[in-house]
Amino acid sequence: MSELRPADNSASESGSGSGGAVEKSDAQWRQELTPEQYFVLRQKGTERPFSGALNRNHEDGWYRCGACGAKLFHSEAKYDSGSGWPSFWTPASRCAVRTQEDTAHGMVRIEVTCAGCGSHLGHVFPDGPKPTGLRYCINSVALGFEAEKAGNRGKG
Numbered sequence: 001m002s003e004l005r006p007a008d009n010s011a012s013e014s015g016s017g018s019g020g021a022v023e024k025s026d027a028q029w030r031q032e033l034t035p036e037q038y039f040v041l042r043q044k045g046t047e048r049p050f051s052g053a054l055n056r057n058h059e060d061g062w063y064r065c066g067a068c069g070a071k072l073f074h075s076e077a078k079y080d081s082g083s084g085w086p087s088f089w090t091p092a093s094r095c096a097v098r099t100q101e102d103t104a105h106g107m108v109r110i111e112v113t114c115a116g117c118g119s120h121l122g123h124v125f126p127d128g129p130k131p132t133g134l135r136y137c138i139n140s141v142a143l144g145f146e147a148e149k150a151g152n153r154g155k156g
């Protein structure tokens, strides 16, 4: 019933001109990212389950791409799958992430990458909750969290 709103309420926030793809050299990524981020985002690595700081994060807010900062997932779509990785049943918007077949490690899985910069985020599996039935299984280290400002919290 409650429909998740796409991320583009404030459309004019960043120039979305001609595709807006973030392209950086491998050396640049290596310089900007932590070794853990680089391993996951740029080398399609996977962090150890239950190791990520955001796995148990229950705050309201946005999960952004750890590489380019794009809004990828919202806390409304996060749920505890028990897998040990942050899990979402839908991305923030249809164009926030891309999916493609991944046949590495002798398995056929659907890889999830950031639409903005092409970085590896995790995989999507068809065993998620309603309404999508999808489980976006995302590495915590591939994400940055931005808490939503809760209106007026009585401090003044």
Ligand SMILES: [Zn+2]
Residues within 6 Å of the ligand: 065, 066, 067, 068, 069, 070, 114, 115, 116, 117, 118, 119
């Ligand atoms: Zn990105």
